[in-house]
Amino acid sequence: MNCPITSRLCYTDGTIYIERCALRMAFSSCTSAAILRTSLTPPTSLRRSPPYTPPIFQSLVANPPACSLRLHNSSRIGVNPEEFHCKASSSMAEIATEKAKGKVQVFDSEEDLAVSLAKHTADLSDKFAKRRGAFTVVLSGGSLIKSLRKLAEAPYIDAVEWLKWHVFWVDERVVPKDHEDSNYKLAFDGFLSKVPISPGNVYAINDALSAEGAADDYETCLKHLVKTNIIDVSQATGLPKFDLMLLGMGPDGHVASLFPGHPLVQANKQWVAFIKDSPKPPPERITFTFPVINSSANIALVVAGAGKANVVNVALGNGQSSGLLPVQMVSPEGELRWFLDNGAASHL
Numbered sequence: 001m002n003c004p005i006t007s008r009l010c011y012t013d014g015t016i017y018i019e020r021c022a023l024r025m026a027f028s029s030c031t032s033a034a035i036l037r038t039s040l041t042p043p044t045s046l047r048r049s050p051p052y053t054p055p056i057f058q059s060l061v062a063n064p065p066a067c068s069l070r071l072h073n074s075s076r077i078g079v080n081p082e083e084f085h086c087k088a089s090s091s092m093a094e095i096a097t098e099k100a101k102g103k104v105q106v107f108d109s110e111e112d113l114a115v116s117l118a119k120h121t122a123d124l125s126d127k128f129a130k131r132r133g134a135f136t137v138v139l140s141g142g143s144l145i146k147s148l149r150k151l152a153e154a155p156y157i158d159a160v161e162w163l164k165w166h167v168f169w170v171d172e173r174v175v176p177k178d179h180e181d182s183n184y185k186l187a188f189d190g191f192l193s194k195v196p197i198s199p200g201n202v203y204a205i206n207d208a209l210s211a212e213g214a215a216d217d218y219e220t221c222l223k224h225l226v227k228t229n230i231i232d233v234s235q236a237t238g239l240p241k242f243d244l245m246l247l248g249m250g251p252d253g254h255v256a257s258l259f260p261g262h263p264l265v266q267a268n269k270q271w272v273a274f275i276k277d278s279p280k281p282p283p284e285r286i287t288f289t290f291p292v293i294n295s296s297a298n299i300a301l302v303v304a305g306a307g308k309a310n311v312v313n314v315a316l317g318n319g320q321s322s323g324l325l326p327v328q329m330v331s332p333e334g335e336l337r338w339f340l341d342n343g344a345a346s347h348l
């Protein structure tokens with residue numbers, strides 16, 4: 001029996017049901033298919049985990065800036081005629097760093113950051129949709145989703161080939177999809193519901209499974225999509241090579257659900273791992289491991305707010321920490337680009 005990984009949608013009374021084949025089974029058979037029901041109508045009583053207060057990195061040392069700042073108007077970026085044209089009204093500073101640290105852009109405000117992030121994402125969507133007929137995008141949770149809001153506005157809402165998009169999560173909390181802590185729900189409410197992406201191309205975790213089961217299931221899903229050429233594969237590592245991975249960063253330097261000092265940071269056997277003791281609530285999550293993250297064609301690290309300035313200075317400036325932070329391990333096969341606002345860059 002043919003068992004496509006893409007979901008089937010049924011619209012009934014304003015509720016969308018997503019039916020997805022259970023991904024742990026062999027793809028040649030659908031007999032044990034589990035039906036996941038995703039109600040897009042939030043329930044009346046929603047639970048939320050207590051806010052996350054990361055450990056303060058007292059060992060972070062603030063040093064004077066080591067980087068040279070070059071100010072120019074952001075409308076100069078993207079001179080490739082194939083790229084979307086979007087005028088940004090304010091200035092943006094580009095920081096020169098070692099090549100391995102990536103391209104660093106600092107914006108006057110989070111608003112300007114969001115404008116530039118939309119343009120960058122739309123440019124890559126255009127490039128990969130033309131080149132591969134698909135654009136694979138990986139989302140994080142947190143404030144990143146809000147920073148994607150400009151994609152749901154003109155010109156991108158009409159210009160982007162949304163039907164080519166395939167959306168994944170670099171990490172997800174193991175909670176029902178309609179739970180306030182769900183990264184799926186966050187992305188759906190704040191972004192995915194506002195753009196015409198095919199719901200069948202949105203790869204949420206199976207929230208009926210345990211953390212271990214959900215990680216295993218998600219990895220099986222990725223393997224199938226690599227096999228069917230939806231997800232590209234890295235020639236260097238043989239691992240999935242996502243077209244764009246959009247990462248946020250916590251104030252302790254974590255990315256995805258890879259936390260400082262946690263053994264999962266070193267995980268290299270599995271593509272998708274589970275964690276049951278996440279220091280940031282909720283404790284149970286699944287996460288891509290670094291080998292997969294770093295096989296990406298493009299990574300955008302999106303960081304806003306002065307609360308993250310110390311860690312940004314560790315990653316990009318002269319700040320120091322007692323150990324290597326997860327954010328310092330982000331090193332994609334392709335391009336790494338930082339999107340910072342003034343607050344996040346204030347110690348550089």
Ligand SMILES: O=C(O)[C@H](O)[C@@H](O)[C@H](O)[C@H](O)COP(=O)(O)O
Nearest residue numbers: 140141142143248249250255256
């Ligand atoms: O599910 C999660 O918790 C996230 O994926 C996590 O890695 C997030 O991206 C960072 O904690 C940054 O979050 P903020 O931007 O909200 O600080």
